Amino acid sequence: MELQFDVNLKPYNTLGLDVRANYFVDINNIEDLHLAREFCQHKQCPWLLIGGGSNLVLTQSFDGLVMFMAMDQVFWPAEQPVAQRPEQFIVSAQAGYEWDLLVEESIVRGASGLENLSLIPGQVGAAPIQNIGAYGVELKHCLDSVQVFDFDTGESFQLLLADCHLGYRDSVFKRHQSWIITQVKLLLSREHKPKISYGIIADRVTSLSGQPASSASAQQIRDAVIHIRRSKLPDPNKIPNVGSFFKNPIVNIEQMQKLVERWPGIVVYAVDENNHKLAAGWLIDQLGWKGFRQGDVGIHEHQALVLVCSGECTGKEVLDLAKRIKADVAVNFGVTLEVEPRLFDSRGEFYL
Numbered sequence: 001m002e003l004q005f006d007v008n009l010k011p012y013n014t015l016g017l018d019v020r021a022n023y024f025v026d027i028n029n030i031e032d033l034h035l036a037r038e039f040c041q042h043k044q045c046p047w048l049l050i051g052g053g054s055n056l057v058l059t060q061s062f063d064g065l066v067m068f069m070a071m072d073q074v075f076w077p078a079e080q081p082v083a084q085r086p087e088q089f090i091v092s093a094q095a096g097y098e099w100d101l102l103v104e105e106s107i108v109r110g111a112s113g114l115e116n117l118s119l120i121p122g123q124v125g126a127a128p129i130q131n132i133g134a135y136g137v138e139l140k141h142c143l144d145s146v147q148v149f150d151f152d153t154g155e156s157f158q159l160l161l162a163d164c165h166l167g168y169r170d171s172v173f174k175r176h177q178s179w180i181i182t183q184v185k186l187l188l189s190r191e192h193k194p195k196i197s198y199g200i201i202a203d204r205v206t207s208l209s210g211q212p213a214s215s216a217s218a219q220q221i222r223d224a225v226i227h228i229r230r231s232k233l234p235d236p237n238k239i240p241n242v243g244s245f246f247k248n249p250i251v252n253i254e255q256m257q258k259l260v261e262r263w264p265g266i267v268v269y270a271v272d273e274n275n276h277k278l279a280a281g282w283l284i285d286q287l288g289w290k291g292f293r294q295g296d297v298g299i300h301e302h303q304a305l306v307l308v309c310s311g312e313c314t315g316k317e318v319l320d321l322a323k324r325i326k327a328d329v330a331v332n333f334g335v336t337l338e339v340e341p342r343l344f345d346s347r348g349e350f351y352l
């Protein structure tokens with residue numbers, strides 16, 4: 001374990017926030033985690049694990065040890081199908097492997113299941129934390145199990161899908177913050193069935209390939225998803241951001257009916273017979289925030305859900321803007337927005 005001191009975290013978070021870590025280390029194996037744990041116990045300092053940094057807001061310099069997840073091996077199955085279940089394809093990747101690289105490689109190897117989740121930034125190990133999802137697919141649809149290192153006890157163990165309690169942008173890991181995911185096993189399929197319930201995917205596949213979406217290959221779905229995402233979402237390498245800043249709020253049927261009466265154009269999706277999900281981006285857009293700019297922070301001009309930064313913005317500016325939007329939505333729609341990225345100050349996580 002190679003310990004570094006007073007390290008700039010700007011390259012480690014996609015908002016480009018210019019904060020520092022007292023101590024910093026790359027985690028290359030489980031032994032490094034044990035050593036990092038001993039170090040934090042000895043120093044009695046807090047710790048924070050960072051992956052791709054695309055779902056966190058570092059509002060202050062960190063007064064402890066920041067660990068960068070650098071375990072990045074991937075274990076592809078042998079080319080021969082598994083005897084009992086020839087249609088299945090199991091791949092294991094260490095936490096630090098790049099998510100989108102795994103998606104790309106799985107398709108090249110003839111495995112289907114991840115294509116709708118193309119181009120989501122970040123690492124494999126972070127994918128279960130908020131059960132990443134896009135275009136009608138969530139990680140829970142293909143997760144088999146994860147390997148966990150408990151930073152409190154130093155023990156390693158496996159969790160099966162059911163134990164991860166994956167929900168909408170949620171999992172058991174948000175309630176067990178000492179659990180570090182070290183490896184993820186995914187259950188993919190050799191038989192491709194295109195998932196095109198999101199109308200925009202079907203339209204884009206057809207416009208790009210000229211073929212009906214129902215017969216699209218996994219690669220064609222991936223191409224369509226990438227095309228849509230590039231046209232809608234800012235590239236964090238060019239415009240610093242953390243993707244959607246707020247979760248889509250879930251309301252009960254009475255609230256939903258009142259909102260629809262008052263705002264006939266409101267975008268609503270049924271979750272189950274009692275609950276409905278509102279498009280947070282629509283709410284924010286209605287209040288005129290799209291394209292708003294104040295100093296070095298603002299709202300993306302095409303995507304009301306995405307807060308953007310210029311090179312010099314601070315975590316405080318990001319939080320102040322988020323609070324203003326949250327308050328505006330609460331006053332006008334009676335709906336409480338929840339922040340999607342994780343928020344950290346000098347000692348650890350906090351909530352808005």
Ligand SMILES: Cc1cc2nc3c(=O)[nH]c(=O)nc-3n(C[C@H](O)[C@H](O)[C@H](O)COP(=O)(O)OP(=O)(O)OC[C@H]3O[C@@H](n4cnc5c(N)ncnc54)[C@H](O)[C@@H]3O)c2cc1C
Pocket residue numbers: 014048049050051052053054055056069095120121122123124125126127129130131132133134173179180181182233234235236241242243244342
């Ligand atoms: C342009 C853009 C588009 C996005 N689109 C989507 C989308 O479509 N769908 C979606 O779901 N998300 C999306 N996101 C959010 C983000 O990419 C995902 O949440 C991603 O999984 C975060 O991965 P990361 O490695 O960057 O995590 P980080 O930002 O590094 O970490 C996020 C949190 O997870 C914790 N964490 C990270 N790795 C581990 C680990 N191995 N074990 C335990 N805890 C860990 C961190 O401590 C932190 O609390 C988008 C982000 C951007 C910038």
